[in-house]
Amino acid sequence: MNIFTTVLSGDIDQISDITLSHQDILLATDPNVRGLPQVEQLIARLRESCDHLTVIDDLPAEPREEDVLRLIQQLPATINFVIGVGGGSVLDVSKLIAVFGKAEHSARVERFKQLLTGEKPTERAELLLIPTTAGTGAEATPNAIVAIPERATKVGIISPVLLPDYVLLAPELTTSMPAHITASTSVDALCHLIECFTASVSNPIGDNYALIGMQKFFANIEKVITSPDNLLVRLNLLWASYFGGASISHSGTHLVHALSYPLGGKFRIPHGLANSLLLVPCMKFICKPCQEKMAQVYDLLPDADPSLAEEKKAQAVIDYLESLVAQLGLPTRLNDIGIEASQLPELARSAMEVKRLIANSPVPVTEQEVLSIYNSICE
Structure with missing residues (x-):
């Protein structure tokens, strides 16, 4: 885990050199972003270059506690490298996935509950964030926001550990937005x-x-x-x-x-x-x-x-x-x-x-x- 974030701007092809050395990669996105041609091409290249790729493409907007709990059940036992591609909700959840990637599989639910009550994450898997909206700035914050409907509010999980290793600003990914x-x-x-x-x-x-x-x-x-x-x-x-x-x-x-x-x-x-x-x-x-x-x-x-x-x-x-x-x-x-x-x-x-x-x-x-x-x- 790097101390500083490396920020790249330009074409999405730049991430190849970043990901080649990782064996177990998880890519998180949402259904709309998954359908972008550039993201489909990225997934195809990752399948060719890494030992195992997990794609989770159903992340919801404004994720709730129940959404994250359900996601935890889908995660593979080993996660070396996490790529989040999407808007602020996807990027925030990707940060949490990177934290869960460093927790024992059986302890992940309990770890999430601890984070919601104020405990700070101390380690995570390597993390690359690629925003597809020019808005949230989640790729540059140490925050992950989760909605708690019964309290009619949101909770911020905040720690410098949530700052990513890499950020890619790829403007072509934002052109499909309405x-x-x-x-x-x-x-x-x-x-x-x-x-x-x-x-x-x-x-x-x-x-x-x-x-x-x-x-x-x-x-x-x-x-x-x-x-x-x-x-x-x-x-x-x-x-x-x-x-x-x-x-x-x-x-x-x-x-x-x-x-x-x-x-x-x-x-x-x-x-x-x-x-x-x-x-x-x-x-x-x-x-x-x-x-x-x-x-x-x-x-x-x-x-x-x-x-x-x-x-x-x-x-x-x-x-x-x-x-x-x-x-x-x-x-x-x-x-x-x-x-x-x-x-x-x-x-x-x-x-x-x-x-x-x-x-x-x-x-x-x-x-x-x-x-x-x-x-x-x-x-």
Whole structure:
């Protein structure tokens, strides 16, 4: 297990040299990604080059505790090397598979339960992550997120051990995404960047990653909609997403993610979609106390006016975010995704239980204020 992650960008063929020396390889993905021609070709090459290849291609979105428990029963006794190809859910589960690969077969279920209660993984099999969405940045984070429906939330298993040995940013794998998936996952990347930049735990290292990532995001997000086959644009958004994950590793997200966790944990709303709903109202909530940093965000926008006063720059960021979500065609109301006003008090209570993220808020927040944020996007 390496101390540092090696990041490659470009064609998927680059992974051949990485995998040739491994005998027992497990590739994890989902049904949609499995059907991509590049992934089918990758699987064919792996079958020729390694002693034994296991392919698990039914990983679900927003994985729940029961999903991971079921997966554990399918795993082979020996796993030397894990390859995760997919969106954030696939990459998170691939991290856990790599941990289980270093546990005795009979002890894997118990090991998973220990991780859910706060124990940290200490070792794993070698790990290569290949994101197929430019959004979660999971390939750059030490996190694996699992939904716990009965608690209407998600649990983060967090340890530097979960950082992969290798990452491949292959833009051709993102071109098959429908436009609405490209939109929501891209906004997820922006949430990581702007939340980490404004978090109470922000720091110069995380801020540097966030600023680089936001510059790449703002310069490319509109281009990916008008020119979806432009591989350079898609690569730049993959880098923006990667820097978002790197920001999380050094800082942390806060209100957007804390409030989105119950939407995913209880209602299985896709993570990027939940975040895109909450981005604007949460940024409005912190805009004034974070005015200086919001002004720095404004200066990264393509048409920024450097002569604007700091207060106007901060407000202009909110205006930009509202316009962007609308331009991307993403829903802006909880009612649009089937959430009713009567369910909001439970969501607010559950959000406040995500203490790890609530603590990162740049301003203290009460349950009533969280409820008000939900109410602001519910009619």
